Every structure is written in C-alpha cells, then in structure tokens.
Amino acid sequence: MSPALERVITALRDGDRWLITGHAHIDGDCLGSMLAVEWLLAKLGKKAFCVAPDELPRCLTFLPGADRLVKVDEIAEPFERVVVVDSELERTGPVYDLIKDKVIVNIDHHQSNVHGPGIRWVDPSAAATGELIFHLIEGMGFDPDEDCATCLYTALMSDTGGFRFSNTSADTLAIASRLVQQGASPAGIAEALYEERPFPYFILLGHVLSSISLDPSGRLAWSVLPGELIASQAIHPADLDGFVHYLRMIKGVEIAILFQGTLEGEVKVSLRSRKTVNVADLAAKLGGGGHPRAAGCTLSGSLDEIIPKVTALALSSL
Ligand code: 5GP
Ligand code: MN
Numbered sequence: 001m002s003p004a005l006e007r008v009i010t011a012l013r014d015g016d017r018w019l020i021t022g023h024a025h026i027d028g029d030c031l032g033s034m035l036a037v038e039w040l041l042a043k044l045g046k047k048a049f050c051v052a053p054d055e056l057p058r059c060l061t062f063l064p065g066a067d068r069l070v071k072v073d074e075i076a077e078p079f080e081r082v083v084v085v086d087s088e089l090e091r092t093g094p095v096y097d098l099i100k101d102k103v104i105v106n107i108d109h110h111q112s113n114v115h116g117p118g119i120r121w122v123d124p125s126a127a128a129t130g131e132l133i134f135h136l137i138e139g140m141g142f143d144p145d146e147d148c149a150t151c152l153y154t155a156l157m158s159d160t161g162g163f164r165f166s167n168t169s170a171d172t173l174a175i176a177s178r179l180v181q182q183g184a185s186p187a188g189i190a191e192a193l194y195e196e197r198p199f200p201y202f203i204l205l206g207h208v209l210s211s212i213s214l215d216p217s218g219r220l221a222w223s224v225l226p227g228e229l230i231a232s233q234a235i236h237p238a239d240l241d242g243f244v245h246y247l248r249m250i251k252g253v254e255i256a257i258l259f260q261g262t263l264e265g266e267v268k269v270s271l272r273s274r275k276t277v278n279v280a281d282l283a284a285k286l287g288g289g290g291h292p293r294a295a296g297c298t299l300s301g302s303l304d305e306i307i308p309k310v311t312a313l314a315l316s317s318l
Contacts, residue, residue: 004121011105011119015081018048021095023087026052028158030086032151033129035065037083039148040137049077053093055238062192064147086129088113107132111280112289127167130155134175146183153184200233208243218252219318227261244270255314259307267306271295277317
C-alpha cells in the first residue's frame, strides 16, 4: 500500500462528519467516485453527504444515491472534513469557499493536480479516480455492494470512453471485472451512459458537425457551439457531452477542439488528441488542465476572440 493511500485511510478513520464533492461540469468518474466514497464512509459508521458543484447531466441520474445529492445552497448538516475527488480543489466552483478552511482529503488522477493543501493522493497512472476509490475500499477491507459497484464501474467506463481510450490498462479491466462480479451491469450502465439523449442534443450535434473547420494540414479540427444556439434549445448545457469526440474521429486529425459558448461571455474549450500531442500541457498554458488525450479550460471572451488564439496555440504544438 502506498504511503499516500495509508494517509488517506488514517484521515478517513479520524474524521466523523464529511462533505464529499468534486469538479464543476461533473462527469461519470467524478459522481461515481463521490457516491462510492459516501458508501465507504457510511460503512465506517461516519456521517457523510455529497455536494455537486453544478447541474447533474441527466444520463447520470440513474446512479444509486444520485437522488441524495445536496445542492450547494441547501447544506444543512455540519461537517468537519472534506473529500474532494477527481479534481483540483479550486475546480469545485461554488463549493470551494465552504471547504477551503477544512481538513481536505484530495483523491485524483489529473496530471495537472500537482500541488495543493491537505491530504493528497494523486495518481495520473489511474484511468479514472474510480480506480483509486476501488483500491481505497479494498485497502480498508471491504467489498463494494451492487450499488457501489455500479457507481465505480460508471466511473471507469466514463473516463475510458467505454474502455476504448489509451488510458485503459490491465488494472482498469481487472477492477471492472471485479465490479461486475459484485453486481455492476455492463450493458445496463452502457445503455444509461451512451444510448439515450434528448432530441435537442441531435439538433446541436448537427450544428457541430456542419460547422467543422480543418486546418490545411488536416491534423487540427475544430467546431463551435454558440451559447445563444444552446439557449434556444430545451436542453441543459450539462447534457452536451461527447461532441468533440466526433471531431477526433476524422481521419488524419491529431487534435480536436470544441468551442462551446455560454450566455455569460465565457467559452468552454474541450481538447482531445489521438496519439502524440499532450493536450493537458496545451490546456495548462490556457489556465486549464486534464489528461494527455482529453483536457479542457474555460476562457473569458467571445468565440471570435478565443478561436484564433487557441487554434494558433494548438497548431504550434503539432
Ligand atoms: P471535457 O472536455 O470533457 O469537459 O474535459 C476533458 C478533461 O479535461 C476532463 O478530465 C476534465 O476534468 C478536464 N478539464 C476540463 N476543463 C478543465 C479545467 O478548466 N481545468 C482542469 N484542470 N481540467 C479541466
Ligand atoms: Mn476523472
């Protein structure tokens, strides 16, 4: 057992009342890991509740325990300690002010999470934070029940794109196998995550696909989703996942970028790469972060200002 994991275990045993949270723009790894930590703390006889920094994507509402999530402005329970999963502390958005002075346990796999206060266990070799949570649960002598296994399998499946991305390791698949033995349903979870989207999703996907730009080398592709267009559709921005993946599928493309506007004058930039470029390094130059093949950042400004700046930076890294 690594010293970092041992420190996390000691901290979990020592605290009694816990708040659990993760990053804004919450995804399956983040929420699945949060709910599995809540399960573990309950097993240890602790009081614990999960707080999501923002709106939950609808495709994650099937997760056992998602209905117990507490909104930031509805926290009624006292807490002394905090677990932040799958995120740098600052990416917890509106939760950050509530937790910054508490004892914080930070469990993450983002390479950009390089320093910070509290008890840290950051391992970028893990495909998903859910892998670390599985090792934590096992390290404390428990077997996940069906609900917890469903949360952790969802975490692994989300961050590996359904066990397709290059981060998928033998350990990822061995853990997935254990989780299926514990009751997680591969087909049921894949169905919930990937096989159903509301109709407006496809209107917006149509816009993304018909607005693709390709640089003359054919190695950089980007597209755009204006905030006004998103607002004109009956869909929450939290439910717009996966668009950038289509851009990366174009033959010859190494870097794919989706620029997603908001009505608040910000642009959410999603970066993906195929084989060689480390887009986490690229995102870090823009104040964001992520993983070598999937990263992002949020920038202030208009699409017209931001697109030339980011595409020039991306081209220089090819
Ligand atoms: P997505 O493009 O799906 O929103 O994000 C891709 C990856 O980059 C995810 O692992 C996500 O956590 C990370 N990411 C996205 N935006 C940011 C950001 O602003 N800061 C950091 N550190 N990571 C980000
Ligand atoms: Mn993750």
